Amino acid sequence: MSRGxxxxxxxxxxxxTLTGGRSRAGSDAFDLVTLVVSESxxxxxxxSEHAAILRMCRLPTAVVEVAAGLxxxxxxxxxxxxxxxxxxxxxxxxxxxxxxxxxxDILEQVLVGLRNL
Numbered sequence: 001m002s003r004g005x006x007x008x009x010x011x012x013x014x015x016x017t018l019t020g021g022r023s024r025a026g027s028d029a030f031d032l033v034t035l036v037v038s039e040s041x042x043x044x045x046x047x048s049e050h051a052a053i054l055r056m057c058r059l060p061t062a063v064v065e066v067a068a069g070l071x072x073x074x075x076x077x078x079x080x081x082x083x084x085x086x087x088x089x090x091x092x093x094x095x096x097x098x099x100x101x102x103x104x105d106i107l108e109q110v111l112v113g114l115r116n117l
Contacts, residue, residue, distance in 0.1 A: 029085065029092055030078045035060040040089045049080055050089075057090060 030036075037060050042051035049070060056069050067077035084090040 030063050030081050031094075032062065032064040032074065034063045034092050034094055036063060036066060036081060037061075037091050037093075038089065039091055047080075050084055053080060053084060054089060060093075 036053070036057045038054045038057045040054065042054045046054075049072070052070060053066060056066060061069075063077060063081065064074065066081070067074045070077060070080075072080075081090065081092070085092060
């Protein structure tokens with residue numbers, strides 16, 4: 001059964017061809033929430049999946065969204081992203097944490113309050 005977009009060939013042969021036989025990205029730079037941004041436009045003769053990634057990532061896009069958009073497994077997408085990253089066609093960054101730990105004094109007051117219960 002094929003996952004992703006209808007009509008896509010997700011056979012092992014196709015996936016092997018897409019990655020040049022590699023089963024892992026050269027680095028662990030890309031986890032599911034890493035944000036990917038295109039640094040260039042697609043060029044003639046470029047692998048169609050690479051071109052699709054560059055078009056898709058004009059704005060910061062999470063790796064998991066790129067994989068879903070391509071209709072490919074995340075592991076294969078990470079390899080394609082590593083190729084583009086190695087050639088400087090994309091940049092990657094982890095999203096900033098939008099939370100701050102509470103102040104130590106507040107935590108201490110909460111602990112005192114709990115002990116008084």
